[in-house]
Amino acid sequence: MSCSAEKPNFRSPLKELQSPSWTDVWLKNKKALNHVLFNMNLQSRSNKQTLSPQLRKSLDFTLHSLVSDPTSILSDEILLCILSKLPNSQRNSNSLVSKRWLNLQGRLVRSIKVLDWDFLLSGRLFIRFPNLIHVDLVNGSLISPRNSGIFCSHKLLSCHLDCNADPKDWFFKERSVLSSDEIDKGLRILASGCPNLRRLLVVNASELGLLSVAEECPTLQVLELHRCNDQVLRGIAACQNLQILRLIGNVDGFYKSSVTDIGLTILAQGCKRLVKLELSGCEGSYEGVKAIAQCCQMLEELILRDHRMEGGWLSALSYCENLKTLRFLSCKSIDHCGWFDEDVGSCRTLERLHFEKCQLRNKESLRTLFLLCQEVREVIFQNCWGLDNEMFSLSSGLRKVKSLCLESCSLLTTEGLESALISCKEIQSLKVISCSNIKDSEISPALSTLFSTLIDFQWRPDTKSLLSAGLAGTGMRKRGNRYFKKTCDWKSLPGA
Structure with missing residues (x-):
C-alpha cells in the first residue's frame, strides 16, 4: 500500500484568498499537518522496496521541503500577493528566507539606483529585478572610490x-x-x-x-x-x-x-x-x-x-x-x-x-x-x-x-x-x-x-x-x- 501527495491545483489566487481551502485548514492546524507528513514518511519507508530509487529520492525531497518550508505548497502568485502586502522595511529580511523568496522579492522591486556599472552590463540586473520601471544610473556612471571617507x-x-x-x-x-x-x-x-x-x-x-x-x-x-x-x-x-x-x-x-x-x-x-x-x-x-x-x-x-x-x-x-x-x-x-x-x-x-x-x-x-x-x-x-x-x-x-x-x-x-x-x-x-x-x-x-x-x-x-x-x-x-x-x-x- 502506497500514498503519494499531490500538489493542489490553484485556479485563481484571489479565489483562494477569499474562500478557505484544505491547505488553509492544514496551515492553521500545525499539529495535524505534521502528523500527516509523519505518516507519509513512515509509509514511504515501509514501501521502500517497491519504489524506484529516483521516485524515492523525489518523494524524500518533497517531504523535506514541506517540513522545512510550509510555504512551498503555495503557488508563486499567492506568495507574491502576500509579500506585496508587507511593508517595504521587511523586504531585506524576507529575501533571506530562501532562494525562492529572494527571487520573488526581486520581482516586487520596481525602482533601483545602480551603483555598479558592471552589474548592468552583465545582465544580472534584469535577472535579479525583472520588473523594473524606475532606474537611476547617475551614481553608477561616476568613477570614484567607494571606500573613501571624503564625500x-x-x-x-x-x-x-x-x-x-x-x-x-x-x-x-x-x-x-x-x-x-x-x-x-x-x-x-x-x-x-x-x-x-x-x-x-x-x-x-x-x-x-x-x-x-x-x-x-x-x-x-x-x-x-x-x-x-x-x-x-x-x-x-x-x-x-x-x-x-x-x-x-x-x-x-x-x-x-x-x-x-x-x-x-x-x-x-x-x-x-x-x-x-x-x-x-x-x-x-x-x-x-x-x-x-x-x-x-x-x-x-x-x-x-x-x-x-x-x-x-x-x-x-x-x-x-x-x-x-x-x-x-x-x-x-x-x-x-x-x-x-x-x-x-x-x-x-x-x-x-x-x-x-x-x-x-x-x-x-x-x-x-x-x-x-x-x-x-x-x-x-x-x-x-x-x-x-x-x-x-x-x-x-x-x-x-x-x-x-x-x-x-x-x-x-x-x-x-x-x-x-x-x-x-x-x-x-x-x-x-x-x-x-x-x-x-x-x-x-x-x-x-x-x-x-x-x-x-x-x-x-x-x-x-x-x-x-x-x-x-x-x-x-x-x-x-x-x-x-x-x-x-x-x-x-x-x-x-
Whole structure:
C-alpha cells in the first residue's frame, strides 16, 4: 500500500484568498499537518522496496521541503500577493528566507539606483529585478572610490573623493564620468532588458544612446539628463510619451555643458506632450523659451535652477497657454534686461509663483515678472537675498493673491509687509517664518484686523514672537473658536 501527495491545483489566487481551502485548514492546524507528513514518511519507508530509487529520492525531497518550508505548497502568485502586502522595511529580511523568496522579492522591486556599472552590463540586473520601471544610473556612471571617507555632495549630484590624492584633484573632473560610448552601451542593454521603463536618470549620454531607449521603451515618461548639450537633445525627439523632463547643463564644481536656443528648439519640436520641464544651468534666450511655450502647449510647470538666460527672455513666458506653476531655484538673477512687451499680455493661467534661494536685486526684472504674473494666486519667498521693502512693494500689483509665504527674508520689515498686504483684498493664507525684522510690537491695528480675517495663519518671524500685545482686542481667538465649532462640537467629546 502506497500514498503519494499531490500538489493542489490553484485556479485563481484571489479565489483562494477569499474562500478557505484544505491547505488553509492544514496551515492553521500545525499539529495535524505534521502528523500527516509523519505518516507519509513512515509509509514511504515501509514501501521502500517497491519504489524506484529516483521516485524515492523525489518523494524524500518533497517531504523535506514541506517540513522545512510550509510555504512551498503555495503557488508563486499567492506568495507574491502576500509579500506585496508587507511593508517595504521587511523586504531585506524576507529575501533571506530562501532562494525562492529572494527571487520573488526581486520581482516586487520596481525602482533601483545602480551603483555598479558592471552589474548592468552583465545582465544580472534584469535577472535579479525583472520588473523594473524606475532606474537611476547617475551614481553608477561616476568613477570614484567607494571606500573613501571624503564625500562631496550637491543637490543634483554627489560622489566620493580619493583621500590619498592631491587636494588639487579632489574636485570633480571630466574624467570622473564614464565615456559616452560606455554610457550608450549600458543604455542599449537597459532598453532591451526593461521594455516597460518609465523613469530614467542618466549622465553623459549621447544622441544614439537616448535613441535606443526611445525605440525600445515607448512607455518612458520621466527623463533626467545630466551633463547634456544641444546634440544630445536630438535623441529626445523620439520619446513620444515623455511628460516630465529635467535638463542639467552646468553644475558648479562638477561639470560644464551647454544647452542653448538650438537645443531648446529641438526639444520643443520633439516633446510636445511635456507637462513639467526643469532647466538647470541651461543657457538660452527669448527665442528658445518662446519655442517651448508655443510647441509644448500642455506644459503646466516650469522650473529654472541657476539659469544663464540672456536678457529679455521673461516676455516669452506670455506665450504659455496652460502654465500654472513657475519656480525659480538658486538663480543669481531673474532677467538682466527686464524688458516687457505690453502688447503680448500676461500669463493668465499662472497660479503659483515660487522663489527659493534667489537673488532679487534687479527692480526692473522683478517688476516685469510681476506684470506677467498678475493672475497668480500663490506666492512663496524662501531664503531670498535682496528682498527689502522696496522690492517687496512691487508685489502689491498681485491683487489676486490668496496665499503668501515669507521665510527667512531678513531685510523685510513690518512696514513693508503691511504696505503690500493692504492691496491684497483676496488673501486668505499668510505664513511668516524666520523674518527677524518683522516685529510683533510694530503691528498696526489695520494689519491686525487683516490677520483676523485669515483662514490659515502662521506667525513665527523670530523665536521671541508671541503675537499677544499686537493682536489684543481683534477678536481673532473668538473667530477661531467659531471655526472650530463648525468642524467639531467640543461638548460632545468624551469627558467634556
